[in-house]
Amino acid sequence: MKILSNAPEEPSGKVEKTEEEWQNLLDPEQFRILRQAGTEMPGGETYRQFMAQGDGAYHCAGCGARLFTSTEKFDSKCGWPSFYDPANAENVTTKEDHSGGRLRTEVNCAKCDGHLGHVFAGEGYDTPTDLRYCINGVGLSFVPA
Numbered sequence: 001m002k003i004l005s006n007a008p009e010e011p012s013g014k015v016e017k018t019e020e021e022w023q024n025l026l027d028p029e030q031f032r033i034l035r036q037a038g039t040e041m042p043g044g045e046t047y048r049q050f051m052a053q054g055d056g057a058y059h060c061a062g063c064g065a066r067l068f069t070s071t072e073k074f075d076s077k078c079g080w081p082s083f084y085d086p087a088n089a090e091n092v093t094t095k096e097d098h099s100g101g102r103l104r105t106e107v108n109c110a111k112c113d114g115h116l117g118h119v120f121a122g123e124g125y126d127t128p129t130d131l132r133y134c135i136n137g138v139g140l141s142f143v144p145a
């Protein structure tokens, strides 16, 4: 997960790029996750990094949109960065995902349509929403407060 010293500029509208432009902008792992709906290895370096981070905001690594903050972060012990609520709901969209033979709810960046992860409801976590936004850390940039 990239650490930024300043918040990236918020995109004013939809961010649309060609496949090639995204490939030039993102590193191969970011491209695989954000643009090809990939999933990072759980419990890896990115997760350890995430768990050690203090207060701050999480932005889309593709377009810079602010997505989550440390306020909504919680330890779900699932191995992926988890949040119970988006920081700025208009920057996060969800849609049905039927891949893998089961119905899940995919979480995307509203500005660039980048794949962030999935959201799960009603798992019994002791959070205000009982939602678990299970997010690939590779697709996020962290801006410490």
Ligand SMILES: [Zn+2]
Binding pocket: 060, 061, 062, 063, 064, 065, 109, 110, 111, 112, 113, 114
């Ligand atoms: Zn984005």
